Amino acid sequence: MSPDALxxxxxxxxxFGRIDALDGVDAEVFPGEVLAVVGESGSGKTTLxxxxxxxxxxxxxxxxxxxxxxxxxxxxxxxxxxxxxLHRSDWGTVHQDPRQSLRMAVSAGGNVGERLMAQGARHYGxxxxxxxxxxxxxxxxxxxxxxxxxxxxxxxxxxxxxxxTLVTQPRLVFMDExxxxxxxxxxxxxxxxxxxxxARLGVAVVLVTHDIAVARLLARRIVVMRAGRVVETGLTxxxxxxxxxxxxxxxxxxxxxx
Amino acid sequence: xxAGDLVLRTEGLGKSFTLHLQGxxxxxxxxxxALALRAGECVVLSGxxxxxxxxxxxxxxxxxxxxSGSILLRHRGAWLDLATAGPRTVLEVRxxxxxxxxxxxxxxxxxxxxxxxxEALTARGVGTEEARAGARAMLLQLHVPERLHALPxxxxxxxxxxxxxxxxxxxxxxxxxxLDEPTASLDAANRAVVVGLVRAAKxxxxxxxxxxxxxxxxxxxxxxxxxxxPLQDAA
Amino acid sequence: MNGYNFAYLDxxxxxxxxxALLKAVTIPGHQVPFxxxxxxxxxxxxxxxxxxxxxxxxxxxxxxxxxxxxxxxxNAVSIRxxxxxxxxxxxxxxxxxxxxxxxxxxxxxxxxxxxxxxVYQVPQPExxxxxxxxxxxxxxxxxxxxxxxMHVKLYEDIARIGAVTISYDYPVMVNGRHLMSxxxxxxxxxxxMDGMAALQLFGAGREKRIYAIxxxxxxxxLDFEDHPFRLTRAPHAxxxxxxxxxxxxxxxxxxxxxxxxxxxxxxxxxxxxPAGAA
Numbered sequence: 134m135s136p137d138a139l140x141x142x143x144x145x146x147x148x149f150g151r152i153d154a155l156d157g158v159d160a161e162v163f164p165g166e167v168l169a170v171v172g173e174s175g176s177g178k179t180t181l182x183x184x185x186x187x188x189x190x191x192x193x194x195x196x197x198x199x200x201x202x203x204x205x206x207x208x209x210x211x212x213x214x215x216x217x218x219l220h221r222s223d224w225g226t227v228h229q230d231p232r233q234s235l236r237m238a239v240s241a242g243g244n245v246g247e248r249l250m251a252q253g254a255r256h257y258g259x260x261x262x263x264x265x266x267x268x269x270x271x272x273x274x275x276x277x278x279x280x281x282x283x284x285x286x287x288x289x290x291x292x293x294x295x296x297x298t299l300v301t302q303p304r305l306v307f308m309d310e311x312x313x314x315x316x317x318x319x320x321x322x323x324x325x326x327x328x329x330x331x332a333r334l335g336v337a338v339v340l341v342t343h344d345i346a347v348a349r350l351l352a353r354r355i356v357v358m359r360a361g362r363v364v365e366t367g368l369t370x371x372x373x374x375x376x377x378x379x380x381x382x383x384x385x386x387x388x389x390x391x
Numbered sequence: 392x393x394a395g396d397l398v399l400r401t402e403g404l405g406k407s408f409t410l411h412l413q414g415x416x417x418x419x420x421x422x423x424x425a426l427a428l429r430a431g432e433c434v435v436l437s438g439x440x441x442x443x444x445x446x447x448x449x450x451x452x453x454x455x456x457x458x459s460g461s462i463l464l465r466h467r468g469a470w471l472d473l474a475t476a477g478p479r480t481v482l483e484v485r486x487x488x489x490x491x492x493x494x495x496x497x498x499x500x501x502x503x504x505x506x507x508x509x510e511a512l513t514a515r516g517v518g519t520e521e522a523r524a525g526a527r528a529m530l531l532q533l534h535v536p537e538r539l540h541a542l543p544x545x546x547x548x549x550x551x552x553x554x555x556x557x558x559x560x561x562x563x564x565x566x567x568x569x570l571d572e573p574t575a576s577l578d579a580a581n582r583a584v585v586v587g588l589v590r591a592a593k594x595x596x597x598x599x600x601x602x603x604x605x606x607x608x609x610x611x612x613x614x615x616x617x618x619x620x621p622l623q624d625a626a
Numbered sequence: 627m628n629g630y631n632f633a634y635l636d637x638x639x640x641x642x643x644x645x646a647l648l649k650a651v652t653i654p655g656h657q658v659p660f661x662x663x664x665x666x667x668x669x670x671x672x673x674x675x676x677x678x679x680x681x682x683x684x685x686x687x688x689x690x691x692x693x694x695x696x697x698x699x700x701n702a703v704s705i706r707x708x709x710x711x712x713x714x715x716x717x718x719x720x721x722x723x724x725x726x727x728x729x730x731x732x733x734x735x736x737x738x739x740x741x742x743x744x745v746y747q748v749p750q751p752e753x754x755x756x757x758x759x760x761x762x763x764x765x766x767x768x769x770x771x772x773x774x775x776m777h778v779k780l781y782e783d784i785a786r787i788g789a790v791t792i793s794y795d796y797p798v799m800v801n802g803r804h805l806m807s808x809x810x811x812x813x814x815x816x817x818x819m820d821g822m823a824a825l826q827l828f829g830a831g832r833e834k835r836i837y838a839i840x841x842x843x844x845x846x847x848l849d850f851e852d853h854p855f856r857l858t859r860a861p862h863a864x865x866x867x868x869x870x871x872x873x874x875x876x877x878x879x880x881x882x883x884x885x886x887x888x889x890x891x892x893x894x895x896x897x898x899x900p901a902g903a904a
Binding site for chain 2: 321353354370377378
């Protein structure tokens with residue numbers, strides 16, 4: 134693990150039957166940076182995200198995380214309570230489908246406040262104030278704080294999920310296709326929001342996306358995956374403007390320009 | 392750094408492109424480029440269209456990957472080879488030492504012109520207010536009217552976008568500045584502003600390396616020319 | 627009574643339940659699974675409480691059974707009669723005279739003593755069941771003491787109504803560790819559980835769970851610092867005994883909207899009335 138890395142993966146392997154979803158993958162994430170993982174469906178990018186976040190245990194290899202106290206922990210050897218605590222506080226996850234993480238029967242404010250309450254916050258007024266602050270942060274009007282998520286549009290739901298995730302000021306957020314399934318105009322707004330929040334909060338993000346434009350906009354570094362392997366990695370603009378690997382060249386040349 | 396000190400030097404710099412989608416054809420563009428740039432001077436790349444001037448600039452910036460040779464650069468008082476530096480080092484060099492004004496502004500949806508320009512300073516830890524004040528002054532100097540500052544440049548004209556790009560490039564105050572056709576879409580008045588900015592930068596000891604097709608602008612800023620010749624001709 | 631083992635259940639079953647009870651006492655508030663038996667009453671009529679009572683009854687015990695505070699309602703009468711017939715134990719309606727009290731939805735007003743045991747009938751032992759449908763997940767939440775979700779429920783109440791609206795089955799933290807359902811007793815009774823001298827046992831027959839609170843254990847209702855748990859009580863005095871501090875039932879007295887407020891705890895109320903008045 135590099136001395137200043139936040140998260141480091143070495144030699145990750147994971148097979149599903151005869152399919153090698155991860156075939157010797159290395160990756161590092163540094164504090165405050167956005168790392169994009171791109172590739173087509175089935176390239177292993179989402180599996181990599183799961184392996185990095187501890188949701189899936191690799192057959193071989195290790196993932197190390199440097200906690201706020203500087204101590205390095207093996208993500209896959211941590212006791213379950215410690216890993217869950219990490220996911221509630223220092224880490225966050227943004228799913229493509231916000232319904233996967235939001236509680237649809239709980240108000241927007243309750244959704245945002247849940248992580249605070251899980252961390253032991255017991256002052257209603259403070260929790261509510263924080264929830265309203267974070268709704269504003271993601272451009273949801275304060276008077277929607279008591280509304281149920283089912284009255285929200287798709288873009289609003291995604292922004293609510295982001296508020297719910299960032300409220301505990303995590304150091305590392307895993308995002309899986311955060312703008313997938315949204316209209317282009319809604320997508321642009323969300324991308325801008327993520328870009329601004331990430332820069333201002335200094336949060337590190339592992340961003341899985343099949344959309345190269347999203348990667349270019351948000352990430353300074355990029356990992357290109359194909360068939361469970363990293364085929365190319367480096368500066369986002371260099372990899373996309375001067376792709377070396379045949380697959381990356383294909384990926385870049387396949388993008389439609391408006 | 393006193394004026395005249397060497398700040399950038401390429402040695403045996405080579406670059407070719409391999410097009411895997413077209414049967415792996417290899418197109419050599421640069422070979423053995425040896426370029427030296429000193430603080431306070433402006434060097435303009437010369438050569439016919441397609442000679443590889445833009446490729447050279449982009450390779451020095453790290454936008455293209457150097458294939459052979461080295462790109463030595465003074466960064467925080469020490470020499471560093473950008474050709475072999477890791478991505479995070481390159482990002483640090485871009486933030487603090489090496490500025491780049493591209494031919495076209497890459498527009499970020501919904502981000503205002505002022506924010507795009509101010510980012511050159513906030514990225515280096517300058518406070519938001521101070522950065523915005525600097526950005527505002529620089530935009531006004533480049534004749535971008537105040538009413539446009541709060542708007543995202545997506546709807547701006549080519550010349551306006553280019554001036555936003557220039558404002559960001561010059562506001563960063565990098566000791567080395569790369570300019571790729573900075574005046575291509577500007578009128579005479581704005582070209583004059585750019586000439587003024589380059590001269591002021593040189594006076595501060597900034598080393599400028601550029602591609603400038605407009606002869607008047609080139610003559611006004613260039614201390615010397617660096618010829619880039621097409622490899623096919625050289626071969 | 628011929629043909630039945632003492633207190634209806636066979637000795638093997640009682641032993642199994644006692645083992646579950648012992649485990650429950652050692653981990654206050656923790657739900658212990660047990661092999662709940664078919665009883666000659668339908669689920670919802672206190673089959674969990676009956677099995678616990680059957681397992682702890684001795685021949686010298688004096689049993690009191692209450693339903694919503696009253697000794698004379700159908701559920702209380704039938705359970706009391708069940709044990710009188712199958713165990714032949716003495717029964718009483720007087721709280722102070724009972725050694726075992728089985729209850730549905732109330733805690734007696736009279737303070738319980740160290741030599742008494744109270745057995746609660748529990749319909750739903752899992753306090754998180756309405757918030758988290760997965761049983762595997764709620765077990766994990768208990769194991770890791772992850773109870774933020776319960777506060778989300780309280781948050782929602784305050785956000786929508788201005789106060790926590792849970793008026794019965796108010797979630798409590800037992801011994802500072804386990805989140806527990808106190809069974810559907812009114813929130814008014816919840817503070818009586820805290821530091822109670824008597825042993826408190828809980829049986830859920832359909833859900834097959836037993837849990838317990840040993841004597842003198844801390845039982846704290848969940849709340850927020852700025853919205854502390856508050857006792858709520860109908861603002862009346864008992865129409866029969868004049869008590870101003872007991873839990874009251876509203877009784878409709880005629881077809882013209884007449885109503886009165888009386889103590890829900892019939893034994894407590896009778897004890898406060900002049901002799902012969904009740």
